[in-house]
Amino acid sequence: MKIVYTKHAREKFSDLMIFGIKVTKRQIRNALEQSRYQSTDNGNRISAGDFDETHNLRIVYRVEKDAIMVITFYIHRKGRYGEH
16 A cells, blocks of 8 residues: 655654654555554554664554555654553
């Protein structure tokens, strides 16, 4: 399925680079496809996958007609949201 990024999500790539955190579109796709954690919040879906040994990559998105619309994504410590 095609993945589309909101303006906010596109800006997150460079915003995180300021802190030395490099997230790629491939990592986003992998986390969506191989998610070990999924939930919903206010109609949005949330998936998470491994980022590194101590952090997960969490993606907030919506499924639209023929695409996944990534709203935002962020890195968090494993265990923060009950994810390991």
